[in-house]
Amino acid sequence: MAMERKWTLLVVAAIAIAVVLVLAFMFMGDDDGDGDGGPGPNEVWIDGLAFEPFNLTVSVGATVTWTNNDAVSHTVSSDDVGLFESDTMTNGETFQFTFTEVGQYYYHCALHPEMHGVITVVA
């Protein structure tokens, strides 16, 4: 009887661990944009002082939309000064830019210089 109880406890513990792992993967999926809750194609979300995804690949001619999901304000500012520069974006505001040439376009937030992102434009 004591042996059976021990096995039951082990099975319950194993199931509990499995449930926690599945939940963890679901949340990770959302953060990565793999789930329904993440940014779509040609979209960058500004979330938790970071551009997500960090490196977005789009086709020539694509219009990229950035959305500020943070409570604090951000900008989308091209490292190549003057190529593109958003106004200060408060929560919920968006910025769009159309990429017409193949290349890698590095950008940052003017208010948080540690925030960086890249748009890779392919043919």
Ligand SMILES: [Cu+2]
């Ligand atoms: Cu910022």
